[in-house]
Amino acid sequence: MTTPKKDFLHSLWDFFCSLKLIMFLLIALAAISIIGTVIPQGIPPEEYIAQVSPAKIKLYKALGFFDMYHSWWFILLLYLLTVNLIACSIKRLPHIWKIVTQPVTTMNATLEKSLANVSIIHIANDPALLKEQTASFLEKEFAKPLVTEQDGAWHLFAQKTPWCRLSVYFVHLSVIIIFIGSMIGSIFGYKGFVNILEGETVSKVMLRSDEELDLGFSLRLEQFSVAKYSSGAPKEFKSILTVLENGKPVPDYINARVIVNDPLTYKGITFYQSSYGNAGNYFFTVTDLDGKNSVPLTVNSQSSVNLPDGSSMHVTEATDDVSPFAAGLSGPAAQVELHSPNGETESFVVYANHPELNIEHAKEHGKGPVLQYKGAEERMYTGLQVAKDPGVEIVWLGCFLMVFGIYFAFFLSHRRVWVRIQNGTVTVGGNANKNQGAFQQTFEGLVDRLKTELIKEKE
Amino acid sequence: MNSSMLFNITTFAYLISMLVFFAFLASRAKVVGTAAIAIAYAGLFAQSVAIALRWKESYDIGVGHAPLSNLYESVVFFSWTIVLIYVLLDIKYKYRVIGAFVMPFALLGMAWAQLGMNAGIEPLVPALQSNWLLYHVVTCFLGYAAFAVACGISIMYLIKAGSEEASDKAAGSGLLAMFPPMRVLDDLNYRSIMIGFPLLTLGIITGAAWANYAWGTYWSWDPKETWSLIVWFVYAAFLHARITKGWVGKRAAWLSIIGFAATIFCYLGVNLFLSGLHSYGGK
Numbered sequence: 001m002t003t004p005k006k007d008f009l010h011s012l013w014d015f016f017c018s019l020k021l022i023m024f025l026l027i028a029l030a031a032i033s034i035i036g037t038v039i040p041q042g043i044p045p046e047e048y049i050a051q052v053s054p055a056k057i058k059l060y061k062a063l064g065f066f067d068m069y070h071s072w073w074f075i076l077l078l079y080l081l082t083v084n085l086i087a088c089s090i091k092r093l094p095h096i097w098k099i100v101t102q103p104v105t106t107m108n109a110t111l112e113k114s115l116a117n118v119s120i121i122h123i124a125n126d127p128a129l130l131k132e133q134t135a136s137f138l139e140k141e142f143a144k145p146l147v148t149e150q151d152g153a154w155h156l157f158a159q160k161t162p163w164c165r166l167s168v169y170f171v172h173l174s175v176i177i178i179f180i181g182s183m184i185g186s187i188f189g190y191k192g193f194v195n196i197l198e199g200e201t202v203s204k205v206m207l208r209s210d211e212e213l214d215l216g217f218s219l220r221l222e223q224f225s226v227a228k229y230s231s232g233a234p235k236e237f238k239s240i241l242t243v244l245e246n247g248k249p250v251p252d253y254i255n256a257r258v259i260v261n262d263p264l265t266y267k268g269i270t271f272y273q274s275s276y277g278n279a280g281n282y283f284f285t286v287t288d289l290d291g292k293n294s295v296p297l298t299v300n301s302q303s304s305v306n307l308p309d310g311s312s313m314h315v316t317e318a319t320d321d322v323s324p325f326a327a328g329l330s331g332p333a334a335q336v337e338l339h340s341p342n343g344e345t346e347s348f349v350v351y352a353n354h355p356e357l358n359i360e361h362a363k364e365h366g367k368g369p370v371l372q373y374k375g376a377e378e379r380m381y382t383g384l385q386v387a388k389d390p391g392v393e394i395v396w397l398g399c400f401l402m403v404f405g406i407y408f409a410f411f412l413s414h415r416r417v418w419v420r421i422q423n424g425t426v427t428v429g430g431n432a433n434k435n436q437g438a439f440q441q442t443f444e445g446l447v448d449r450l451k452t453e454l455i456k457e458k459e
Numbered sequence: 460m461n462s463s464m465l466f467n468i469t470t471f472a473y474l475i476s477m478l479v480f481f482a483f484l485a486s487r488a489k490v491v492g493t494a495a496i497a498i499a500y501a502g503l504f505a506q507s508v509a510i511a512l513r514w515k516e517s518y519d520i521g522v523g524h525a526p527l528s529n530l531y532e533s534v535v536f537f538s539w540t541i542v543l544i545y546v547l548l549d550i551k552y553k554y555r556v557i558g559a560f561v562m563p564f565a566l567l568g569m570a571w572a573q574l575g576m577n578a579g580i581e582p583l584v585p586a587l588q589s590n591w592l593l594y595h596v597v598t599c600f601l602g603y604a605a606f607a608v609a610c611g612i613s614i615m616y617l618i619k620a621g622s623e624e625a626s627d628k629a630a631g632s633g634l635l636a637m638f639p640p641m642r643v644l645d646d647l648n649y650r651s652i653m654i655g656f657p658l659l660t661l662g663i664i665t666g667a668a669w670a671n672y673a674w675g676t677y678w679s680w681d682p683k684e685t686w687s688l689i690v691w692f693v694y695a696a697f698l699h700a701r702i703t704k705g706w707v708g709k710r711a712a713w714l715s716i717i718g719f720a721a722t723i724f725c726y727l728g729v730n731l732f733l734s735g736l737h738s739y740g741g742k
Contacts, residue, residue: 019703023696030692030721037682037733069680182678191676229522229582237585260585261673272675273585387675395677399664406657 016087025081032077036068082179085172096165099414105146105157107418107429115418117430117440119447124424125458127154133457134419134426137450142417153422160415165433167408174402181394189389194271196221197279197381201244205386215269218244222255224276224380236260237273239382258384268388275383277301282315282334283374284350289362291370304339308369311340318376322351329354334373415439417446426454462516463578465509466535470569472502473542477566480559484634492555496546499562503542506569510539513580522582527596530730531576536596537726538568540604544654548608552647556637560611591669599662599687603722605655606694609648610719613712616644620709645708648715649701656694663687682733686725693718 015021040048044066049057064071104111112118123130131147131154138145138158145158192213194205203218220242227236236259243253243266250266258264263272284297286307299305304314315334319325322333331353338346346365350373351357362370413434420427428447432439479495513526526532545561548554572578583592619638638644666684671677678684697714700706 019699022699023703023706026692026696026699030689030696033685033689033692036680037685037729041680069685231582233582234585235582236588261589261591263672263675270675272673274674385675389671389675389677392671392677396668399667403657403661403664406660410653410657 013087016083017091019088021084022081022088025077025084029077029081032074035065039065039068041067041069078179082176085175089169089172093169096169100162100165103157103159103162103416105148106150106155107420107427111418112427112429115429115431116436117443119428119444121426121428121447121451121454122424123426123454123458125454127421130154130421130426130454131156133454134421134450137453138417138419141446141449145419153420156419156421158417161412162414164408164412165414167405167412170401170405171409174398174405177398177401178395181391181398184391184394185389186391189387189391192386193274193383194219194386195381195383198222198224198379217250217267218247219271220244221382224382226276237276239273239384241271268390270387272385272387273382274385277381277383278378279381280377280379282318282376285372285374286369287372289359289370311338313338316347322349332373332375334376336371413439415442417443426450462509462513465505465512466569466573466578469502469506469509470566470573472498472505473538473562473566473569476502476558477562480556480562484556484559484637487637495558496549496555499542499558500546503539503546506535506539506542510535517580520580522580524583525593527592528583528587529581531572531578533596533600534568534572534576537600537603538565538572540600541565541568541607544601544604544608544651548647548651552650554639554643554647556639557608557612557615557647560615561608564607564611586673589669589673591665591672595662595665595669598658598665602655602658602662603726605651605658606719606722609651609655609715612644612648612651613715616641616648616712617709619644620712645711648712652694652697652715656698659687659691659694663691682729683725686721686729690718690721690725693721
């Protein structure tokens, strides 16, 4: 039957089974993956858009370069890889399976010629006795042999780790298991984010898909703290959280500690320490140049306020003690940024203990108003990553299988020894599917010892 | 004696070892080869002590952690693993001359670390405070080192293949006489990658496990992750090349060299040119 249709299917099958395809796919995946490490993934940042021409941005968007690892063509390559893996396995597995499960247990002339290691021992003794001696030798020194009698000759066959021939298929299977695990994660799991102020309780988190998710329970931030090394480098970011069901704290989840590298899991949802910030208030007074008409002003750290003259102001940084930054000065200070109605921006420091400096600054810039810093009320918030991934165990299973599969595939070999006892000769043949050099030494040692043993027994 | 002095001694030992290996190539005297590897051993010993000492010193100043936390420490460790993999290969297969093509990598690492980098011991930032750091870094760098050795062997293979093509007479003269036969080089290349590939796989998996534990996502296509996968793809291609018609020999050697170039980019290039999760602290 050589209808064109069958020919087409046949060649399609051959195409998917070919090693050339896997070489192409691996190299193509390696090369294409580079794109996404050079072009930022996700929503391109403004600085990037400013650098690149609009035409290019449009082209990249059309090609899916800003989310290339989820683009149809990248996924297609992964699918092709999967199909290729499965096809190769289907094509080669039956043959390997036969070698493993139905070994050739007798060594005929053809097999003998094909073997890399063959040794002949001449010894005139009773064949049945030689068979017994060789069998017990092999069992002791190599593996328990299978003994058969055929055409007046005794055949012994012994093998080690035949199943390691299958390990490469387990590696291929592991790749597919990892894909399945990641698909389960992306279908049934989610990733999200939540900011919680100290003392605040939340029950909803924002997902990456911009949807809001109801957790089904709530979470209260009792406290957030940052510990620092003496050098000023951060040592620990710590959130103290309490889980609440119907408004009541859940035992074992009261004042639970979450730090980087030590998350909190409740009902399959895990919360990871990710970021933090201050959402507290800064307090100022605004006066005229002569210190009259004092008006209190509260600026939230997350927003800006409008001043009487129409400019807007926000606080970029504040400290309880300015002395490390400015010699001779002391006390609290705040760095503020002013945007005046005419579009000018200025950034300067407002002090609490040095009103004269504040007045001086206002004078330099005209008529005022004068700002006086009064201090801050800190209110920390914590930023938590929220994730649920029911596929992750399957991914680990795949990884586990991959590591062991690779190890067995590389470092174990299927070693076989045949012995034929006939007409006063003991012919030993051996073969290994990998690492022939090492097997040759093993084989030669084995034959030497067998020879010594058989001769010794004879005497 | 402190770790810093010992690292300087190590660098010097690797320099001398490399030069003696070159002399070995030229002289073909066995005793010179023995001297070269003996110096490499001495350097490896000094470096091992130095790494252990630096570990202890970090505890002495109260910020105790394994010396694998920043660019300096990683380059030093990389250099250590390269020499380690080379001497293991030498113990097993006894092709000493490979040292002439491997020691330069180790020397380059040490020289760069000692001359160009800040060697201060710094406390661990919160993101690195995990036991996963040790497993992840050790497996990755042992893998990288095996690839470095494979790259050196592949360069030898290509030099030898080139000279055999150029002249019909057996390349039994000059420096190349010291080279193992092409068949052996090809085999050693494969064996090095056989050591490196499972280690890289473990390194990627431990990294994924750590990321999952710390951030709730085992894979986020961060440039470092992606580049490690690129390296994995290249060596997976190398392993399949050995059973693919038309890919054996020179092409496989080139794949091994490209693989190591990708490894170096994954290790350094990503940090120097791209942005992402692996920032080596202060850099």
